[in-house]
Amino acid sequence: MTNQENTPSCSFTSCQNAGTRRCTGCKVAAYCSPACQKDGWKTHRKACTGAKKYNCFLIRAVPSDLTKGDLTEADYIEPMPLDSYGEWSPEMKELKKRTRWDGILEPGKFYSHRPVDRWHYHVYQQYEKTETPRNPLVSRCFKGDIHGDVAVVRSCWNFTRVDTLEMKPSGGPKLAWLLQWGCRRRLSVGWCLRASLILMFLQSQSRG
Numbered sequence: 001m002t003n004q005e006n007t008p009s010c011s012f013t014s015c016q017n018a019g020t021r022r023c024t025g026c027k028v029a030a031y032c033s034p035a036c037q038k039d040g041w042k043t044h045r046k047a048c049t050g051a052k053k054y055n056c057f058l059i060r061a062v063p064s065d066l067t068k069g070d071l072t073e074a075d076y077i078e079p080m081p082l083d084s085y086g087e088w089s090p091e092m093k094e095l096k097k098r099t100r101w102d103g104i105l106e107p108g109k110f111y112s113h114r115p116v117d118r119w120h121y122h123v124y125q126q127y128e129k130t131e132t133p134r135n136p137l138v139s140r141c142f143k144g145d146i147h148g149d150v151a152v153v154r155s156c157w158n159f160t161r162v163d164t165l166e167m168k169p170s171g172g173p174k175l176a177w178l179l180q181w182g183c184r185r186r187l188s189v190g191w192c193l194r195a196s197l198i199l200m201f202l203q204s205q206s207r208g
Helices: 036-045 088-099 136-141 161-165 175-185 189-202
Strands: 057-061 075-080 103-110 121-125 151-155
Touching: 088 121, 088 151, 151 189
Parallel strands: none
Antiparallel strands: 057 075, 057 151, 103 121, 121 151
């Protein structure tokens, strides 16, 4: 049972109910319901650390804080702003240097199912000579075992941790389209499946 004395009030200013739901972006603001969280987002997004825009995110196989008991999706995702953002080869070199990965598996460029060509995603996966830990977040998207960390870089526009955590089926890409497009353009069917499912999870619309 929740200890009401230790439960913060709902962060939506016009509500005095207990805030039992934490914002997945900053994990500081608390809300009593999805409705209050939605209504309070216009104000909260200005202060939410999870709404800060970055050009690259890492989806970790193992969260950085192993002492935390109740892990959320946000604990596996961390920003990694790239200085070489926008240049494919320097991006790869910087990722490898900063992550200290032995190697990088790179599925290439993927576009939205929507008729736009102004931006795309690059998805990179950690490659090591020894076995890497299972990545639970990406594995759930893939519905199979994916190991190691994954980096996602979006061209042109930066995106936020909240965008990364948002999962709206109506706003995500068509999986069948991504599979068809990706497997025509890339070498590995396995990688097409992985990248398409990762993108299905990541490519979502932010609130407002």
